Amino acid sequence: MTQFFQRLGHSTLSSFAKLGRGSFFLMQILKATLSVIPRPRLLINQLYSVGVLSFLIISISGLFVGMVLGLQGFYILSDFGAEETLGMMVAASLVRELGPVVAALLFAGRAGSALTAEIGLMKATEQLSGMEMMAIDPIKRIIAPRLLAGFISMPLLAALFSAIGVLGGHMVGVGLLGVDDGSYWSQMQAGIDFQDDIINGIIKSIIFGFAVSWIALFEGYDAIPTSEGVSRATTRTVVNSAFTILGLDFILTALMFGDI
Amino acid sequence: MDISVNSATDIVSIQNLSFSRGDRKIFNNISLSIPRGKITAIMGPSGTGKTTLLKLIGGQIHPDQGSVIVDNHNVHKLKRTDLYTLRKRMGMLFQSGALLTDINVFDNVALPLREHTRLSDSMIRSLVLIKLQAVGLRGARDLMPNELSGGMARRVALARAIALDPMMIMYDEPFTGQDPISLGTIVELINDLNSALGLSSIIVSHDIEETVSIADYIYILSEGKIAGQGTPEQIKNLDSAWVQQFMNGDADGPVPFHYPADDYLKDLFES
Numbered sequence: 111m112t113q114f115f116q117r118l119g120h121s122t123l124s125s126f127a128k129l130g131r132g133s134f135f136l137m138q139i140l141k142a143t144l145s146v147i148p149r150p151r152l153l154i155n156q157l158y159s160v161g162v163l164s165f166l167i168i169s170i171s172g173l174f175v176g177m178v179l180g181l182q183g184f185y186i187l188s189d190f191g192a193e194e195t196l197g198m199m200v201a202a203s204l205v206r207e208l209g210p211v212v213a214a215l216l217f218a219g220r221a222g223s224a225l226t227a228e229i230g231l232m233k234a235t236e237q238l239s240g241m242e243m244m245a246i247d248p249i250k251r252i253i254a255p256r257l258l259a260g261f262i263s264m265p266l267l268a269a270l271f272s273a274i275g276v277l278g279g280h281m282v283g284v285g286l287l288g289v290d291d292g293s294y295w296s297q298m299q300a301g302i303d304f305q306d307d308i309i310n311g312i313i314k315s316i317i318f319g320f321a322v323s324w325i326a327l328f329e330g331y332d333a334i335p336t337s338e339g340v341s342r343a344t345t346r347t348v349v350n351s352a353f354t355i356l357g358l359d360f361i362l363t364a365l366m367f368g369d370i
Numbered sequence: 371m372d373i374s375v376n377s378a379t380d381i382v383s384i385q386n387l388s389f390s391r392g393d394r395k396i397f398n399n400i401s402l403s404i405p406r407g408k409i410t411a412i413m414g415p416s417g418t419g420k421t422t423l424l425k426l427i428g429g430q431i432h433p434d435q436g437s438v439i440v441d442n443h444n445v446h447k448l449k450r451t452d453l454y455t456l457r458k459r460m461g462m463l464f465q466s467g468a469l470l471t472d473i474n475v476f477d478n479v480a481l482p483l484r485e486h487t488r489l490s491d492s493m494i495r496s497l498v499l500i501k502l503q504a505v506g507l508r509g510a511r512d513l514m515p516n517e518l519s520g521g522m523a524r525r526v527a528l529a530r531a532i533a534l535d536p537m538m539i540m541y542d543e544p545f546t547g548q549d550p551i552s553l554g555t556i557v558e559l560i561n562d563l564n565s566a567l568g569l570s571s572i573i574v575s576h577d578i579e580e581t582v583s584i585a586d587y588i589y590i591l592s593e594g595k596i597a598g599q600g601t602p603e604q605i606k607n608l609d610s611a612w613v614q615q616f617m618n619g620d621a622d623g624p625v626p627f628h629y630p631a632d633d634y635l636k637d638l639f640e641s
Contacts, residue, residue, distance in 0.1 A: 232471075240468030243428050244482045244530070245457040251485075 132328045139327070142247065142254040152255040160221045160256065160323075161263030165270070167220050168213055172271035175208055176200060176278025183279070184287045193287075197294035198301035200279035201272075205302065205311045206367070209272035211359050214318035217264060218351035222326035225256055226347040229330025230340035238331075253331065257323045264319020265312050272311070310366045317358060322351045380439075381406045381538055381570045382427055387436035389419070389426060396422055398594035399436070404538075409564050409571040411581045414591035415616065415625075420574040421465075423591075424540045427572070428462060429453050441537065458486055461531030461539040465546060467523035469515040475502070475526050476511040482533045501529040505559060521552025528559060538570040539563070545577040557584055578617055582606075590616065 283289040333343035382404035396419035429445040505525040598613040615623035
């Protein structure tokens with residue numbers, strides 16, 4: 111019994127310590143972000159590997175999610191004779207929820223895990239330590255550009271996901287199931303509010319992008335520098351990012367759309 | 371043991387240093403000094419904290435007690451910016467080379483120059499080629515680190531370490547895992563660089579033969595203490611069974627061959 115409490119106390123303490131290290135790490139990055147400005151090359155390289163390389167997975171997933179929404183939406187809406195509003199339903203679900211959330215989950219799996227593995231291996235091969243000894247701050251040169259890249263790419267990727275999803279819904283709804291083309295678009299135009307839906311969706315994805323990049327970079331930086339440690343850190347990035355995204359999504363949705 | 375700081379002759383002076391990791395005391399109140407312009411070796415069995423000592427000198431980790439003075443600066447009392455300024459004058463060669471794997475050899479050597487100087491591109495190019503020529507790898511400038519052999523990677527890392535013309539270089543196990551030819555090359559390079567550039571060198575190693583061949587002074591560490599010190603000649607004649615076992619590489623001696631265990635026969639027939 112005492113052992114149980116001992117273990118409980120130990121894991122509570124160590125998770126608080128980790129939270130502290132994580133916050134300190136974030137503060138260091140935020141202080142270092144300005145130093146990225148004179149070296150735009152570093153940011154551009156990261157935008158490519160974090161953002162551009164995630165294009166394909168985001169586009170394909172967006173297409174399929176949109177197509178499924180088109181199908182499911184059509185069957186439910188046609189029960190009420192309301193299939194004309196399919197466009198609005200597809201767009202609203204994508205822009206408000208699925209776009210930011212699913213894109214962020216995919217981003218965590220594709221880019222977040224890569225970031226953790228990269229930073230973890232850099233630590234294991236003494237590259238980070240080597241930079242420190244050359245008086246080059248790895249937070250400035252390695253970490254900060256990657257956080258910025260995640261922060262910038264995520265909303266763009268989420269927007270791409272939603273846009274392609276809308277096209278996917280159109281393909282299925284209008285192309286296969288015979289919803290009227292004009293009403294698909296006009297219902298969407300009438301029903302989607304720029305401020306309420308689109309801006310809120312973008313805010314969500316910015317926050318998710320920030321959270322996922324922070325988690326991924328911190329797990330890599332805090333990893334035990336062995337192959338096992340890096341593999342564990344990579345798993346933790348994906349799992350913790352997923353929890354964080356879904357938890358934050360509930361809180362943000364409640365703040366934005368609910369009257370709580 | 372108290373060593374007074376003599377900054378004219380000593381580039382590094384370590385006083386009453388203690389450091390522990392968890393419950394294990396890595397260093398227990400040791401003091402030593404590294405003279406300028408010489409090659410000083412720090413030897414000892416694996417796990418005696420030789421690399422830790424280099425990290426303490428570089429200010430990457432903090433001691434529990436004691437001080438490390440590098441060129442008149444107390445490393446662990448410096449502000450971050452001052453520490454970074456000091457590090458520009460300290461080169462360190464990591465065991466793995468620690469080259470950045472996403473940029474080629476040229477860019478790796480150019481990195482400290484680009485980060486810390488405002489030299490023009492053509493000037494940086496010339497400097498990088500000079501440094502690469504010094505380690506014999508000018509022709510390898512376009513290779514990526516994963517295309518290099520272990521010995522070449524270490525030489526590139528050496529070129530990078532001398533890019534800013536430091537006052538001292540710390541070598542972490544420079545001889546480990548090298549074939550005979552690259553071993554000879556590294557030994558010669560360390561020796562040449564030290565005399566040609568007027569550097570001070572600290573070598574951390576457990577390769578007796580190579581280290582003894584170039585070191586001016588040797589410290590032998592064991593269990594958190596200095597087990598012996600002196601010039602290579604003095605060390606060979608040192609009256610300490612432990613040091614002799616270490617220097618001769620005997621399997622049994624004060625350091626037993628067997629890990630502590632119960633009586634062998636009793637253990638065998640227990641079941």
